Amino acid sequence: MSVPFYNFNDLHTPEFKAELFERFSKIYDTNGFVEGEYNASFESRFAQMQEAKHCLLVANGTDALEIALEAYGVGQGDKVGVPGITFYATAEAVLNRGAIPVWIDIETESGLICPESTQRVIEQHKLKAIMPVHIYGMAADMEKINSICEQHNVAIIEDAAQAQGAFFENGKPIGSTHNLTTFSFYPTKNLSAFGDAGAILTQSDELALKIKTIRNHGRSELDMLGRNSRCDHMQAAVLDLKLERIEEYNKMRKTAAKHYHTTLKAAELPITLLNDRHLETSSWHLYPIRVANSEIREKLQAHLQKHEIGCTPFYDQAMHQMKVLKNFKEGETKKAEELAGRSICLPMNPFLKEEDIQKVTSTIKAFF
Numbered sequence: 001m002s003v004p005f006y007n008f009n010d011l012h013t014p015e016f017k018a019e020l021f022e023r024f025s026k027i028y029d030t031n032g033f034v035e036g037e038y039n040a041s042f043e044s045r046f047a048q049m050q051e052a053k054h055c056l057l058v059a060n061g062t063d064a065l066e067i068a069l070e071a072y073g074v075g076q077g078d079k080v081g082v083p084g085i086t087f088y089a090t091a092e093a094v095l096n097r098g099a100i101p102v103w104i105d106i107e108t109e110s111g112l113i114c115p116e117s118t119q120r121v122i123e124q125h126k127l128k129a130i131m132p133v134h135i136y137g138m139a140a141d142m143e144k145i146n147s148i149c150e151q152h153n154v155a156i157i158e159d160a161a162q163a164q165g166a167f168f169e170n171g172k173p174i175g176s177t178h179n180l181t182t183f184s185f186y187p188t189k190n191l192s193a194f195g196d197a198g199a200i201l202t203q204s205d206e207l208a209l210k211i212k213t214i215r216n217h218g219r220s221e222l223d224m225l226g227r228n229s230r231c232d233h234m235q236a237a238v239l240d241l242k243l244e245r246i247e248e249y250n251k252m253r254k255t256a257a258k259h260y261h262t263t264l265k266a267a268e269l270p271i272t273l274l275n276d277r278h279l280e281t282s283s284w285h286l287y288p289i290r291v292a293n294s295e296i297r298e299k300l301q302a303h304l305q306k307h308e309i310g311c312t313p314f315y316d317q318a319m320h321q322m323k324v325l326k327n328f329k330e331g332e333t334k335k336a337e338e339l340a341g342r343s344i345c346l347p348m349n350p351f352l353k354e355e356d357i358q359k360v361t362s363t364i365k366a367f368f
């Protein structure tokens with residue numbers, strides 16, 4: 001019995017297909033190609049769910065980050081704080097704007113951006129913006145980070161590509177702050193399109209208008225040019241339909257995460273688990289465990305793969321260790337370097353069965 005990392009068969013059921021094809025048929029019949037009624041419906045419902053005033057759909061998650069930077073006026077030569085551990089799109093968006101990434105260190109227990117490092121890096125470098133990442137689906141400590149950035153007049157873009165439906169510790173949803181918050185709806189994310197899509201959330205009417213203008217070639221009363229980052233009507237129809245299930249599916253992920261957590265904790269293995277305080281609030285996009293070093297990680301990965309268990313080493317390099325980013329050395333990277341290569345993400349999706357989790361955890365126990 002194999003345990004796959006993702007599970008699209010149980011996500012895309014025959015019932016889902018029937019409902020979706022009805023929508024596609026309507027789009028076909030009305031020639032509703034881009035920015036149609038499902039775009040409007042999704043934007044209003046997703047904004048409501050995440051407690052933002054506006055949701056603006058765009059073409060993908062990386063565009064969402066780039067457009068957010070542009071909306072804040074970040075461009076050529078500006079410095080932007082990026083956590084040392086993230087998916088490379090976060091840094092890529094900064095480079096695509098002609099801006100310079102400055103590394104902010106992470107907390108080893110979670111991989112989330114470290115508020116103390118944020119403070120030091122902001123004091124030492126003239127940053128125009130920072131991009132905290134709600135990594136694996138856990139919320140970064142925005143209360144502390146907001147107050148540091150407010151004092152120094154630094155804009156914040158929250159990269160929530162992995163955190164649809166996640167919550168802050170105070171119970172508020174991600175997207176409810178006064179920052180720009182960006183999402184990716186790539187097929188492997190918790191809330192996913194049938195291809196590419198992304199979104200930006202904001203409480204500001206002014207920024208919402210700017211983002212709308214940028215995503216559609218500058219078409220508005222604003223005197224500016226933009227680009228093409230519209231979201232197809234078909235992708236919006238998928239997202240709008242899937243939105244009905246996201247809360248239920250995130251709860252199913254949480255049940256799986258808790259099951260992994262209690263079983264692995266009880267086994268007393270030489271591994272580190274995420275802190276208990278994230279159990280209730282994370283969107284559980286990924287379930288990482290950490291081992292002592294990268295050799296053990298590689299061996300454990302091979303062992304799991306031999307037993308047909310899907311797993312991925314997110315993230316095996318810190319940003320500044322990537323060959324293509326080696327010219328960017330400013331900031332703090334010590335803990336990111338310590339953490340990189342030691343994490344392995346176990347199968348995580350809403351449809352994991354009890355016996356799947358039993359198999360994964362007993363295979364890990366057998367390895368040690």
Ligand SMILES: *Cc1c(COP(=O)(O)O)cnc(C)c1O
Pocket residue numbers: 060061062063086087089090133159161162184185186196197198
């Ligand atoms: C997936 C992801 C992105 C990029 O999303 P795309 O839709 O692939 O452009 C950005 N940041 C993080 C943290 C991600 O996980």
